[in-house]
Amino acid sequence: MSRPRRPGMPRSALSLITLVLLVVLVCVAVVAPLIFAGQAKSIDVNAIQGGMSGRHPFGTDALGRDILARTLVATRLSIWLALLATLLGTLCGVIVGSLPIIVGRRLGRLIVAGFNLLVAFPGLLLALFLALVFGVGARGAVLALAVGMAPSFARLTHTTASGIAKADYVSAAKLLGVSRRRMLLRHVLPNIAEPLVVNATSQVSSALLSLSALSYLGFGVQPPAFDWGRMLSDGLSSIYTNPAAALAPCVAIVLAGVTFVLAGELLTLLVAGHRAAPRRRAAAVTASGPGDDLPPAGPGDVLRVEDLTVGFPSAGAPLVPVAGVSLNVRAGEIVGIVGESGSGKSLTALAIGSLVAYPGTAHAAVHELGGNDLRGMRPAARERFLGTSLAMVFQDPLSALNPAIRVGRQLAEVSEVHGGLRRDKAMARAVERLRSVRIPAPEQRARKYPMEFSGGMRQRAAIGMGLMAEPLLIIADEPTTALDVTVQRDVLTLLRQVSDERGAAVLFISHDIAVIAEIASRVLVMYGGRVVEDLPVTALADDAAHPYTRALVASIPDMTTDRALPLATIPGRPPDPSARPDGCSFAPRCTFADDTCRSTRPPLAETPDGRRVACWHPRTEADDADPTVIEFGAEGGR
Numbered sequence: 122m123s124r125p126r127r128p129g130m131p132r133s134a135l136s137l138i139t140l141v142l143l144v145v146l147v148c149v150a151v152v153a154p155l156i157f158a159g160q161a162k163s164i165d166v167n168a169i170q171g172g173m174s175g176r177h178p179f180g181t182d183a184l185g186r187d188i189l190a191r192t193l194v195a196t197r198l199s200i201w202l203a204l205l206a207t208l209l210g211t212l213c214g215v216i217v218g219s220l221p222i223i224v225g226r227r228l229g230r231l232i233v234a235g236f237n238l239l240v241a242f243p244g245l246l247l248a249l250f251l252a253l254v255f256g257v258g259a260r261g262a263v264l265a266l267a268v269g270m271a272p273s274f275a276r277l278t279h280t281t282a283s284g285i286a287k288a289d290y291v292s293a294a295k296l297l298g299v300s301r302r303r304m305l306l307r308h309v310l311p312n313i314a315e316p317l318v319v320n321a322t323s324q325v326s327s328a329l330l331s332l333s334a335l336s337y338l339g340f341g342v343q344p345p346a347f348d349w350g351r352m353l354s355d356g357l358s359s360i361y362t363n364p365a366a367a368l369a370p371c372v373a374i375v376l377a378g379v380t381f382v383l384a385g386e387l388l389t390l391l392v393a394g395h396r397a398a399p400r401r402r403a404a405a406v407t408a409s410g411p412g413d414d415l416p417p418a419g420p421g422d423v424l425r426v427e428d429l430t431v432g433f434p435s436a437g438a439p440l441v442p443v444a445g446v447s448l449n450v451r452a453g454e455i456v457g458i459v460g461e462s463g464s465g466k467s468l469t470a471l472a473i474g475s476l477v478a479y480p481g482t483a484h485a486a487v488h489e490l491g492g493n494d495l496r497g498m499r500p501a502a503r504e505r506f507l508g509t510s511l512a513m514v515f516q517d518p519l520s521a522l523n524p525a526i527r528v529g530r531q532l533a534e535v536s537e538v539h540g541g542l543r544r545d546k547a548m549a550r551a552v553e554r555l556r557s558v559r560i561p562a563p564e565q566r567a568r569k570y571p572m573e574f575s576g577g578m579r580q581r582a583a584i585g586m587g588l589m590a591e592p593l594l595i596i597a598d599e600p601t602t603a604l605d606v607t608v609q610r611d612v613l614t615l616l617r618q619v620s621d622e623r624g625a626a627v628l629f630i631s632h633d634i635a636v637i638a639e640i641a642s643r644v645l646v647m648y649g650g651r652v653v654e655d656l657p658v659t660a661l662a663d664d665a666a667h668p669y670t671r672a673l674v675a676s677i678p679d680m681t682t683d684r685a686l687p688l689a690t691i692p693g694r695p696p697d698p699s700a701r702p703d704g705c706s707f708a709p710r711c712t713f714a715d716d717t718c719r720s721t722r723p724p725l726a727e728t729p730d731g732r733r734v735a736c737w738h739p740r741t742e743a744d745d746a747d748p749t750v751i752e753f754g755a756e757g758g759r
């Protein structure tokens with residue numbers, strides 16, 4: 122598995138330049154006052170306002186002091202004051218912006234109105250006024266600037282915090298009686314730290330400029346102290362005789378300003394890249410050697426995957442949640458994937474759609490959709506192909522539908538982007554698709570927002586969106602888990618209908634074996650990141666060969682289950698993806714395991730009746746008749 126790059130590693134030339142500039146700036150700020158302080162302060166009456174020379178590259182000031190040395194020494198104070206002002210401004214802004222969440226609604230509105238009003242004032246003008254209030258000098262300038270910056274940070278804090286405050290986990294914390302203050306500190310602020318830090322970094326350059334302006338105007342740093350703004354002010358008086366005296370601090374301000382702007386940009390890019398990683402840098406499946414669990418290739422196969430592995434970097438042993446999955450799905454076939462939580466079902470689905478989130482990586486010996494090898498495709502071509510050939514339906518349809526765009530428009534956009542249809546034609550198609558997924562009054566509903574749909578309607582709309590481009594394969598990952606049983610039935614019927622009418626293959630993932638039994642014609646049972654059994658749905662109830670499949674089936678309660686007895690469970694826990702046993706992953710929980718099972722992993726071997734099972738001791742009908750074989754049950758097996 123290739124070693125993934127850390128998201129924070131600088132890669133572009135821009136990153137490198139920014140880092141070099143930052144290092145240089147910090148070094149100068151730390152070292153220059155130690156080396157050049159004497160030279161910067163030593164008065165030389167013989168060299169007053171001297172021009173550029175070998176001894177004084179930027180000339181001297183009105184007291185004959187070396188401009189270059191003074192510029193270098195001023196770095197520390199200039200940067201320090203800008204950082205301090207930004208830090209204080211951010212802190213004030215965060216506190217003020219958070220207040221509306223803690224205080225009552227009325228006072229909160231008043232505070233919001235207050236900082237919204239202040240944001241309308243130009244920052245420097247506000248700082249000038251405040252500098253007069255706080256008093257002339259470095260301290261007054263920093264305070265003035267911090268207070269001047271605070272309203273924009275308050276607004277940013279308030280806007281982002283308001284979004285977080287509506288999240289389900291905050292509502293859950295409210296229900297648990299968590300105090301507002303604690304909620305703010307534990308649940309809200311940690312989640313908005315990222316945009317605040319990025320914004321604050323970009324603001325350091327503005328603070329630097331504003332502080333230099335205040336010093337230049339005489340409100341900031343006062344003699345004998347000096348920063349770049351002060352030096353600029355002094356240098357301008359001799360601009361005609363020695364322009365270099367003003368040039369040096371100017372260059373310093375520009376360079377430092379650019380450095381902080383670049384640092385802010387870099388941070389934004391890194392954060393955005395990190396956030397967008399699941400989409401932008403989603404791992405495509407790359408080639409790997411052939412595995413030993415290959416399913417027989419059939420002529421009607423829409424999807425073929427062989428020896429798929431998905432891994433994540435980890436400090437300890439490699440984390441491989443999907444460890445060699447091989448499967449095929451034919452056109453019009455509905456294949457269910459079932460298994461306990463953590464068995465690798467969703468990651469398998471994501472890898473098939475080339476959607477494994479960074480830093481995950483996926484490899485396979487074969488990864489074909491509609492006969493096209495996805496591993497060899499260029500990323501843009503692959504995305505285009507998957508955009509029209511594959512539809513993904515997730516458990517939460519809201520995550521697939523943009524809440525700010527009308528449903529019809531969202532569906533229409535798929536045809537505009539992928540099919541090149543005109544706007545009106547695309548909308549007509551969207552309405553037709555909404556009708557085909559049985560959305561009542563589709564013309565009117567197309568003009569509604571997702572929030573105005575019920576949960577079942579949203580899921581149907583999400584399926585309709587997937588159907589806009591006639592996909593070859595629909596991957597439905599727990600699409601009915603959040604729905605009530607009647608709506609669940611509707612969605613299952615719809616998927617079956619879509620598969621029948623359009624010939625689309627469906628890969629239906631669920632941990633609910635009863636749902637799988639209702640919709641699928643074939644079932645893949647996953648355990649510990651592998652397919653352990655591939656069997657027709659008709660065999661699921663009483664003819665499964667793998668002890669795990671049997672245990673799963675036995676653990677489903679039905680109408681005949683004796684409610685006086687504890688529910689049947691599978692003893693033990695699924696294996697940790699980073700510490701799977703050498704042999705069969707199910708061996709530690711299996712009643713029938715022997716030394717071979719514990720030492721050697723069974724391959725997914727094909728049986729004479731065309732099924733596949735990965736077990737050294739597959740169950741047969743004869744075992745069912747054998748009274749000495751005790752199946753898993755309420756007591757947790759033998």
Ligand SMILES: Nc1ncnc2c1ncn2[C@@H]1O[C@H](COP(=O)(O)OP(=O)(O)OP(=O)(O)O)[C@@H](O)[C@H]1O
Nearest residue numbers: 433442461462463464465466467468469478632698
């Ligand atoms: N981004 C990730 N980084 C590290 N491990 C991950 C990541 N995503 C998933 N895993 C691990 O991979 C394993 C399989 O996850 P997956 O989501 O595929 O399980 P699943 O079978 O779909 O479970 P469920 O039914 O609960 O959704 C789990 O142990 C999970 O913790």
